Amino acid sequence: MKFIRQFLRNPVETAAVVASSKRLSQLIVDRAELHQKRCVIELGPGTGAFTKEILKQVSPEALFFCLEINQEFVIETRRNCPNAIVYHASAADIKKYLNVHDRHTCDCIISGLPWALFGKELQEELLENIYDSLEQGGSFLTIAHISGLLFPPGIRFHKLLNKKFNRVHKTEIIWGNVLPGFVYHCVK
Ligand SMILES: C[S@@+](CC[C@H](N)C(=O)[O-])C[C@H]1O[C@@H](n2cnc3c(N)ncnc32)[C@H](O)[C@@H]1O
Structure with a gap:
């Protein structure tokens, strides 16, 4: 219900009527090889589907926080994942929260x-913000829906990643x- 309500309010930002499945959540998090990472950021956690899997795998010594633009989803992720740090902020503010x-x-x-x-x-x-915030050799992983590959914005995004x-x-x-x-796994 959370997703449907938020989708009706803001379809472009929310983009989905349900959270990602456990299999897709596990795929993106397994790919990230979190045991080796020292600083992990999640963008757009929604209700916390990926956050739950990240918390299972991230090293206790690592810094991990989420940036979520929708206040309702911030509340929901905090409720579902009480051990996560969730900021009500845009993905454009990665640098600001790294500095915090x-x-x-x-x-x-x-x-x-x-x-x-x-x-x-x-x-x-x-994408510029993400790239600038990653150290050399750092990983950027993002979900994509196959339907997106049929339309210009999804095709453009794929080209931008490759560039x-x-x-x-x-x-x-x-x-x-x-x-x-599926997941795009990109290395800087
Ligand atoms: C398709 S949902 C994915 C939610 C969750 N990761 C999942 O897979 O179930 C997209 C999420 O991105 C958030 N979002 C959209 N634009 C954002 C932005 N500029 N900065 C941070 N979060 C954003 C939305 O509010 C929503 O929670």
Whole structure:
């Protein structure tokens, strides 16, 4: 219900009527190899589907926090994942929140952002921020829905990733997700 209500209020930002499936959540988090990471940021946790899996795998010594633009989802992720630090903030503010924790860069960013619904400028701005915030060799992982690849914004996003990152890998498709999806795993 949470997702449907937020989707009706703001379809472009929310982009989904249900949370990602456990299989897709496990895929993105397994790919991130979190035991090796020292600073992990999640963008757009929604109700905390990825957050739960991240908390299971992230090292206790690592810094981990989430940035979520929708206040209702902030409350929901905090409720579902009481051990997570969740800021009510845009993904554009990564640097600001890294500074709050006396850091300038991180080594892993996991995103549930709806890139295929974002316009060109927002895609470029957010991706620039993400790239700048990652240390050399750091990983950026994001979900994508296969339906997005049929339309210009999703195709543009794929091209932007290839232009920016040293390596871009597409995982297998999780067909059991309400919108079948996969993960882009990019390395700076
Ligand atoms: C498709 S939902 C994914 C939620 C969750 N990661 C999942 O897979 O179930 C997209 C999420 O991104 C959030 N979001 C959209 N634009 C954002 C932005 N600029 N900064 C931070 N969060 C954003 C939405 O509020 C929503 O929670």
